[in-house]
Each structure stands twice: as C-alpha cells, then as structure tokens.
Amino acid sequence: MMSETLQRSVSIGSKKASDPIDQFLEHHCLFRKHILMDASCLFRVIAEQVYDTQMLHYEVRMECVRFMFGRSRGFRRFVGGDFDEYLWRLGKTKTAGTMLELGALCHLYRRNVIIYEPFNLGRLVTYSKEYQENLRIFVNRQGHFDSVLTMQDVDMAAVCQAVAFKMLYKHLFRIPDVNLAVEWMLHPETFKCGMDFEFDARGNVIRLLCRNGRSFKLDRPKGTLCLLENYKLCPFHNPRLALDRQSRDMSCMLVLLQQNKHPFCYVAAKSMDPYMFRNVELTSLIESRREAKQWDIYNGDYNFKVGAKCQVELDTNRRDLLSTCYIQSINRNKSACQVFIEEQGKLVNVPYDNLHPLPPDEFKSWDLARKRRPKQPRLPHMSRMKRQFFRWRNTSRPQSRRSSPRQYFKTREHSSETRLQNASNKPSPPNQSVQEFGTDQKPATAPPINQLPMPPPMAIPRPVFLPSPPRLFGPPSWMPPIRPLMPNHLMIRPPGPLVFVQPPHVGPPPGMMPIPFLVHNSPSVFDTGYAPHPPAT
Numbered sequence: 001m002m003s004e005t006l007q008r009s010v011s012i013g014s015k016k017a018s019d020p021i022d023q024f025l026e027h028h029c030l031f032r033k034h035i036l037m038d039a040s041c042l043f044r045v046i047a048e049q050v051y052d053t054q055m056l057h058y059e060v061r062m063e064c065v066r067f068m069f070g071r072s073r074g075f076r077r078f079v080g081g082d083f084d085e086y087l088w089r090l091g092k093t094k095t096a097g098t099m100l101e102l103g104a105l106c107h108l109y110r111r112n113v114i115i116y117e118p119f120n121l122g123r124l125v126t127y128s129k130e131y132q133e134n135l136r137i138f139v140n141r142q143g144h145f146d147s148v149l150t151m152q153d154v155d156m157a158a159v160c161q162a163v164a165f166k167m168l169y170k171h172l173f174r175i176p177d178v179n180l181a182v183e184w185m186l187h188p189e190t191f192k193c194g195m196d197f198e199f200d201a202r203g204n205v206i207r208l209l210c211r212n213g214r215s216f217k218l219d220r221p222k223g224t225l226c227l228l229e230n231y232k233l234c235p236f237h238n239p240r241l242a243l244d245r246q247s248r249d250m251s252c253m254l255v256l257l258q259q260n261k262h263p264f265c266y267v268a269a270k271s272m273d274p275y276m277f278r279n280v281e282l283t284s285l286i287e288s289r290r291e292a293k294q295w296d297i298y299n300g301d302y303n304f305k306v307g308a309k310c311q312v313e314l315d316t317n318r319r320d321l322l323s324t325c326y327i328q329s330i331n332r333n334k335s336a337c338q339v340f341i342e343e344q345g346k347l348v349n350v351p352y353d354n355l356h357p358l359p360p361d362e363f364k365s366w367d368l369a370r371k372r373r374p375k376q377p378r379l380p381h382m383s384r385m386k387r388q389f390f391r392w393r394n395t396s397r398p399q400s401r402r403s404s405p406r407q408y409f410k411t412r413e414h415s416s417e418t419r420l421q422n423a424s425n426k427p428s429p430p431n432q433s434v435q436e437f438g439t440d441q442k443p444a445t446a447p448p449i450n451q452l453p454m455p456p457p458m459a460i461p462r463p464v465f466l467p468s469p470p471r472l473f474g475p476p477s478w479m480p481p482i483r484p485l486m487p488n489h490l491m492i493r494p495p496g497p498l499v500f501v502q503p504p505h506v507g508p509p510p511g512m513m514p515i516p517f518l519v520h521n522s523p524s525v526f527d528t529g530y531a532p533h534p535p536a537t
Contacts, residue, residue: 008275010155021118026123031154032138033147036285042097042145044281046105049135049147054281058093058360064101065091067108075104088319092356094302097144103127111135116148153341158277165271175263176224178272179210180216184257185269190214205250219251227252227263241284267276300363302338304355306330310357311363312339314348453531 012031024429025032030380035041035054043057050060065087070077076083078100089095106113112131116122116138124134136148151158169175183190193211200206208216226237235241236251255261267283270276289299298305304327312324325339325348341348357363 010151010158010275010277021166024119025116025148029151030121031149031151032116032281033149033279035144035146037144039094039096042105045137045145045147046109046135048281050109050111061093061097062091063108064097064104067102075100075444078127097145098143100139102145104387106131106135113137114148115139121147134182161276161277161280162274164266164274169264169268169272174223174225175227175253176219176221176251177216180218181253181257181263182269182272183216185262185266186273221251224251247357279410279437280423297366300357300365302355302357304330304352304357310358311349312341312348313354313356314350325357327355353501378396 017049022032033196035044039060040057043060044054047056047060048054062421068089071497072083079086090097090101102113105111106127110128110332111133112127113135114122114126114137116136116390118140122136136150138146138148140146166178169178175181190210190212192266194209197205198215199208204220205218210216217520221237221239224237226234228234231237233241234252251261262269267278271278271280275480291297292299296305298308301532304310306327306329308327310325310327310385312325313322315321323344324342326342326349328338328340330352331339337351337355338347340346340356
C-alpha cells in the first residue's frame with residue numbers, strides 16, 4: 001500500500017492533449033513532442049535526437065549541406081535545376097528541409113528512421129542494415145516535422161530535466177528546501193495527513209517526514225540565501241532572534257509556504273518535479289518571440305529591423321561572398337532597404353531579399369529593456385475637469401500664511417513689534433550697588449544678549465546749523481571757506497509740517513542760524529557746483 005502511494009505516473013505537466021492525434025499516440029504509449037513551426041523544424045528534431053539539444057539546429061543544417069555537396073553525384077538527380085543554387089538556399093535558415101534532407105541526415109548520422117503520420121503507428125525506413133539506431137519523426141500533411149518519444153524516453157527526460165533545474169535553483173540561486181517547495185506547490189495533499197520531524201545528535205531538524213511515507217531533507221542556513229524581504233526577521237538565517245528551537249530549525253521557505261506565498265512560478269516547479277515532463281524548448285522559443293514582437297526587438301531571423309546587424313549579398317554572381325552591414329531604413333512594402341556596409345564604409349541601396357541573418361554563433365541578441373513610450377495627450381475627463389476647477393477656485397481665494405510669503409513676513413513683523421512693546425513696558429530691575437571683588441569672589445558674567453529687552457529704534461531730532469548769509473552793507477571782510485550742505489542719511493523727516501527745532505539752553509554759534517530738517521533727495525537740497533574743501537590740518 002505504501003509503495004502504491006509513493007509511486008506516481010509521469011505526466012506531461014499541462015492540460016490533457018486536445019489533439020486526437022496526440023491522444024491516439026498516447027494510447028499506444030507514444031508521445032509527440034511539438035517543435036516550433038518554422039523552417040528549421042527538421043533540423044531541430046535531428047539535433048535533439050542526436051545531440052540532445054535543439055540549439056544545434058544550425059550546425060546540423062550546415063553539416064547536411066556539406067554532406068550533400070560532398071556526395072553531389074548521388075543527390076543531384078533528385079534536384080530539379082541548379083544543384084549549387086539549391087545547396088546555397090538550403091544553407092539559409094528560411095529554407096525548410098524535406099524528405100531528401102532527412103535521407104541525407106540519416107546517412108550522415110548512420111541512423112534509420114521510423115516515420116509517423118496522422119493515425120498511423122509508423123513505418124520503418126531502412127537506409128542500411130548496418131545502422132543500429134532509429135530516429136522517430138512525425139510528419140504531418142503540411143510537411144512539418146515533430147519528434148516522437150516513447151514513454152521510457154519521457155520518464156528519463158523528466159528525471160534529467162528535474163536534476164538540471166534543481167541544480168540551477170539550489171547551487172546558483174541558493175534557495176533553501178527546493179524539494180519541499182515543489183511538493184507543497186504541486187501536491188498539497190501530501191501534507192494534509194500530518195508531519196513529523198527527524199533530529200540529529202545536536203538537536204537540529206534535518207528531515208521532514210509525512211504520514212504517507214514521503215520524506216524531505218531540509219537544508220541548513222550555511223550556503224543558502226534568505227527569501228524574506230528583511231533577513232534580520234528570519235530566525236533561520238539570524239539565530240540571534242529570541243525564538244523557540246523549532247522555529248529556528250525551519251527555514252524561511254516554510255514560512256512563505258504557510259503564508260500562501262510561492263518562491264517561484266508553477267512552470268519552474270513543474271520543471272523540477274521528476275514526475276512531470278515539460279516541453280521547455282517550445283515554451284522558451286514562443287516566449288522569446290512574443291517579447292520580441294511586443295518590444296519590436298530583432299531576434300536574429302529574417303524579420304529584420306532597422307539597426308540590425310546582418311549580412312548582404314552585393315554581387316549576385318558571387319553569392320558565397322557576403323558583407324556585414326547595418327540596416328538604416330526599410331521601405332513599407334519591404335522590397336528595398338538602405339544599409340551601411342562595414343567593410344566599404346558607405347551607404348548602399350539593396351533589395352530586401354539580399355539580406356541574410358548572421359550565424360547564431362555571431363549574433364548578439366538585443367537588450368529587452370523596456371522602451372519609454374512618448375506620453376499621449378489624455379482626453380478631458382469630468383473628474384479631472386472638476387479637480388482643475390476646484391484647484392483654480394482655491395488659488396483665486398486669499399492664501400494662507402504659509403502660502404503667502406509677503407503676508408507671512410508682515411505677521412512676523414507685527415509679532416516682533418508686539419514682543420518689543422511688551423518688553424519695554426516691564427519694570428526695570430532695581431539698581432545694584434557696585435562692590436569690589438575679593439579674593440574669593442568671581443566677577444559676574446553678563447546675561448546673553450537675547451535676554452536683554454532692546455527698545456525699538458527711534459529717530460532723535462538734531463539741529464543742523466548753517467552759516468548766516470553775508471552782510472549786504474558794510475566793509476568787505478574775509479570769510480572762511482564753508483563746506484556745502486551734504487545730505488545726511490540719518491535725517492528722518494518727522495510727520496506733520498516742517499518746523500524749526502531749537503534745542504533747549506543751546507544757542508547757535510555766532511554767525512549761524514538754525515534751519516529745518518532736510519531729507520535726502522529733497523527739493524531743498526541743491527548742488528553747489530564745487531567740491532568741499534579738505535579739512536584743515
């Protein structure tokens with residue numbers, strides 16, 4: 001009973017196949033692995049079944065071209081037209097492979113082939129009895145090739161896929177308890193029956209035991225990274241927290257899972273499950289093409305973009321000589337374009353069909369950074385118009401003290417004058433007698449300046465004397481040089497009419513008469529036309 005509970009059948013990791021052809025093959029313990037529908041589908045199938053990866057499809061294509069060119073005498077009769085032209089076109093990724101290329105690849109890799117067709121369990125095509133291995137290829141009516149796997153191959157592929165993804169997440173990303181997270185996300189019924197813990201000699205939890213017989217080895221803090229936003233709040237990676245022993249031994253992965261937070265997506269979890277097989281290559285290619293179409297990025301194919309680096313054939317008679325260029329512009333109907341030839345250093349107009357992508361080993365993918373789109377003018381909305389109206393109405397009203405700096409300064413000025421008046425109305429402290437300092441006494445320090453009430457500045461009227469006018473009658477006499485009257489900036493004009501000010505008990509010197517106060521730039525001040533005399537030494 002326990003072995004039946006632990007044993008699981010390998011699934012595809014997706015919804016049940018809706019295609020009746022896939023259901024027919026699965027009923028006979030066969031699985032059709034879908035390949036991306038492009039011109040390289042045949043070479044992708046051969047690369048996967050020979051080299052265990054689809055990334056070498058371009059190398060397989062070039063090996064097929066070289067093999068057919070070396071045995072041109074045997075393959076020339078199956079090609080109508082120029083055989084060299086046919087091989088040259090076959091070397092481009094926009095040319096699809098046919099059954100002729102499939103036969104050449106079978107001879108190249110010394111394999112026979114089992115060809116599956118819709119609702120057909122396959123027919124064996126033997127190219128040589130010396131070939132021990134077979135290729136399993138599905139061909140539809142449109143000439144598209146897919147890979148066919150047996151269930152034993154699917155089981156082995158699922159285990160290899162899980163090992164590769166777990167090494168990535170454990171050793172590169174250093175995520176703790178990956179196996180526990182995969183089981184919690186994909187098979188939550190495992191933990192509904194209850195859990196137990198296994199301890200080591202030091203009292204640390206090293207394994208989690210489930211009631212259905214499954215066990216999961218738990219990681220230690222060393223060599224792992226915290227998954228929480230603040231690692232200081234993680235008792236697993238920060239043992240200084242004063243918590244119980246059990247909470248310290250459980251990693252932050254279990255904390256996230258109990259909060260219904262997943263450390264990675266379900267696609268990655270299915271890829272790390274040894275009982276699920278996913279078509280990772282097809283999913284990755286579809287996602288990369290979707291992103292390239294969304295952000296208008298060149299992906300290294302024949303869908304060229306402005307700014308892409310590619311190859312161009314300038315001489316149609318020498319097609320083997322290709323020059324590297326950069327696309328500058330493409331017309332609307334994609335019939336002609338302007339390119340910059342890197343070798344010649346000039347701009348050339350060439351047909352669009354003369355462009356060819358770079359080999360995959362020389363192509364550098366474009367950055368997928370999000371481009372900033374220009375902001376489009378928004379249409380007027382009722383709520384937005386209301387907000388603008390209320391904002392305009394509030395600005396038309398008198399502003400507050402903080403919003404009006406002029407009013408704020410006026411308020412500050414009035415408040416300072418009020419404080420000065422209140423301070424001047426306070427009674428002054430009684431005078432203290434001055435005493436001599438003894439040997440044990442210390443001179444008293446003056447209080448801070450900001451504690452002394454200062455009276456407001458007041459204008460003190462001062463008399464200004466000018467020399468008396470010369471006598472109209474009498475003998476001429478010598479007169480000392482007189483300075484002209486210069487404006488005094490300290491003079492303040494008092495309110496009211498102009499009056500003569502005569503200080504008490506002070507009379508003018510002989511020969512001088514008092515004059516009223518004068519203000520700078522007043523009409524009473526005039527220029528004498530000569531500079532004042534220097535003071536007598």
